[in-house]
Amino acid sequence: METFDLAVIGAGPGGYVAAIRAAQSGKKIALIEKGKLGGTCLHVGCIPSKTLLQHSEMIQVIHKANDWGIQTGSMSIDFPKLMDRKNQVIDTLAQGIQYLVKKNQISLFQGIATVTTDRVVAVKDKHFKAQDVILATGSKPFVPSIPGLDQVDYLTTDTFFELRKLPSTLVIIGGGVIAIELAFAMAPLGTSVTVIEVADKILLSEDEDARKIILQRLNRLGVLVVTSAEIKSVTKDSVIVKDTIYPYDQLLVATGRTPNLEIANQLDLQLDDSDRYIAVNDHYETSTKHIYAIGDIVEGYQLAHVASAEGLTAVQAILGEEVLPLDSSSIPRCVYTHPEIASFGLSEHEASESGYQVRTTLTPLSGNGKALAMDETEGFVKIIADTTYGEILGAVIVAPNATELIQELSAVKHAEGTMFELANFVQAHPTVSEAIGESANAFFGLAIHK
Numbered sequence: 001m002e003t004f005d006l007a008v009i010g011a012g013p014g015g016y017v018a019a020i021r022a023a024q025s026g027k028k029i030a031l032i033e034k035g036k037l038g039g040t041c042l043h044v045g046c047i048p049s050k051t052l053l054q055h056s057e058m059i060q061v062i063h064k065a066n067d068w069g070i071q072t073g074s075m076s077i078d079f080p081k082l083m084d085r086k087n088q089v090i091d092t093l094a095q096g097i098q099y100l101v102k103k104n105q106i107s108l109f110q111g112i113a114t115v116t117t118d119r120v121v122a123v124k125d126k127h128f129k130a131q132d133v134i135l136a137t138g139s140k141p142f143v144p145s146i147p148g149l150d151q152v153d154y155l156t157t158d159t160f161f162e163l164r165k166l167p168s169t170l171v172i173i174g175g176g177v178i179a180i181e182l183a184f185a186m187a188p189l190g191t192s193v194t195v196i197e198v199a200d201k202i203l204l205s206e207d208e209d210a211r212k213i214i215l216q217r218l219n220r221l222g223v224l225v226v227t228s229a230e231i232k233s234v235t236k237d238s239v240i241v242k243d244t245i246y247p248y249d250q251l252l253v254a255t256g257r258t259p260n261l262e263i264a265n266q267l268d269l270q271l272d273d274s275d276r277y278i279a280v281n282d283h284y285e286t287s288t289k290h291i292y293a294i295g296d297i298v299e300g301y302q303l304a305h306v307a308s309a310e311g312l313t314a315v316q317a318i319l320g321e322e323v324l325p326l327d328s329s330s331i332p333r334c335v336y337t338h339p340e341i342a343s344f345g346l347s348e349h350e351a352s353e354s355g356y357q358v359r360t361t362l363t364p365l366s367g368n369g370k371a372l373a374m375d376e377t378e379g380f381v382k383i384i385a386d387t388t389y390g391e392i393l394g395a396v397i398v399a400p401n402a403t404e405l406i407q408e409l410s411a412v413k414h415a416e417g418t419m420f421e422l423a424n425f426v427q428a429h430p431t432v433s434e435a436i437g438e439s440a441n442a443f444f445g446l447a448i449h450k
Contacts, residue, residue: 004030006318007121007130009113009263012039014295014307015136016097021315023104030130031106032113032123037097040138040158041304043090048161049181051086053336056188060338064375077189079166086161115263117288132290132318135264135278136311139257139296146173148234154251157182163250167191171239171248175202175227177335179254180214184337187221194224194246196239201227203335207396209362210341213378214398217338259297267291272299282325283317284310292318306331329394330414334403339379342406345394345413348384357387361442365399367449369430376400381435383409383419385443390418399432408436419443 008019011033019031036043062072101108109123119130141156143149155163157178170186172179175197187193195202195218202225203211218225224246232240238247264271264278270287272279278293280286286293292314295307309326316323335341351358365371365379379398386393392413397405412422422440427433441447 001120002128004028004107004128004130006030006132006134006315007032007113007115007119007128008134008136009115009121010039010136010138010295011037011097011101011108012136012138012295012307013041013304014138014311015039015134016101017308018134018136018294018311018315019106020100020104021312022318023106025315025319027319029104029106030109030121030128031101032109032111032121034110034112036094037101037108038090038094042093042097044158044161045178046304047090047093048086049178049185050336051089052082052161052185053181053338055082055085056185057338059188068375077166079189080164082189083161083164113263115267115291117267119290133292134284134311134314134318135286135291135293135297136295136307137260137263137297139259139302141253142256142258143253144173144255146231146234149253152234152236152251154234154253156253157257160252167248167250169248170194170250170252171196171246172252172254173231173239174252174254174256175199175204175225176254176256177203177205179252180218181336182252182254183218183223184221187218187223192222194226194239194248196226196229196231196241196246198229198231199227203341205333206335206341207343207347207382207398209380209382210335210343210396210398213339214335214337214341217378257296257302261297264293264297269293274299283323284314285317300328301331301333303331303333327414330410332403332406332410334406336403339376339398339400340402341396341398342402343394343396344406344410345392346384347394351384351386351393356391356393358384358393359387359443360384361439361447363435363438363442363447363450365432365435368432368435370432370434371399373430374400381405381439383422383436383439383443385419390420390443392417392419392422397436399435401432405433405436408433 005027007030008015009032023029111123114122169192171194183193229241238245270279277299284292294310296302329345362382366377371377382396384394395409427437438447
């Protein structure tokens, strides 16, 4: 029986990154994928959604240009062509992963894997032994039990990006990150969008001040947001909430994802206290020695960059290298709305509850020169810090390109910099990032433009 140093099951952003890093260290690697290289993120998650959001942002820019005096005339939407462009982006990245797998001499197996406790892996008619195994099997859409839902055709985030016809009316059940991002993607194209959320607020995982801005922008885009919804039933063309009927020609259920635990159950791996995820240590090793788990199947942020970082940490442990536990407090969390939301670390409430002496600074973009020039003044930079040593505890940015701007703050925190270093850093002018410097100086009562 052929033997590999490492078998990685799942070729999403956690699995393929781990496989490549281990191969770079001279290990013999088997990579198993039942679907497509790149996994959920590349094919039905991060990349297609952000491509569609780029299309919708372009439309909003054109409308703004007309308001400024740049007359473009009438505008039409070729939706199939937009979807073709989305596919081109995906194909380009998928080909890149294929190249890297081949370049690093990784053996790729296509199919569903099974694993025994002594790490014998079976894929179709092939069997091989692995010294170590990393499980990176990802997740699937969670579909709630709603009367009538199983009797109608509905989309999930796994099928939404296969659309070829622009919906005239779209109802989205769910008010989390992906649901709101897709509302922003579709409304500017001319689709009438309704978001139905059972909780009392959308984007519950995000900063309250950020939520308010996003809700205002949704309202301006004509998106109807229904919260605290008591969904009675779903019919073939409508969702009934209490006594109100919300018609649709496409229904999207975007209510989160649930981990794929089939292999974990085969191996009888220990689950965590929530009984939803595989229990792992700081090195991502499971209750069975030499078997590791990363990504959506372990507790933590269900984010591509987190899965990649977890995969790299697991490989370090397998290689016997010094392993530093992943610091989740400096990992950026991104919402690709318009404006974007980016954050990391603790909220004000969480910081206070943890016993810190908290000081929060908030600098609005309303006085920022670059933001004014772009006509993008809805937003702010908020920094949560401890007054004792100036330790950066968390941050929230709502701004155009906030997901890029947040890297400056998270890098300073990761390098154990404090508000002192941040306040003394010279920001270029005119840039939106000047608001970061203003917030840092406001911590010491020295902001210039306040």
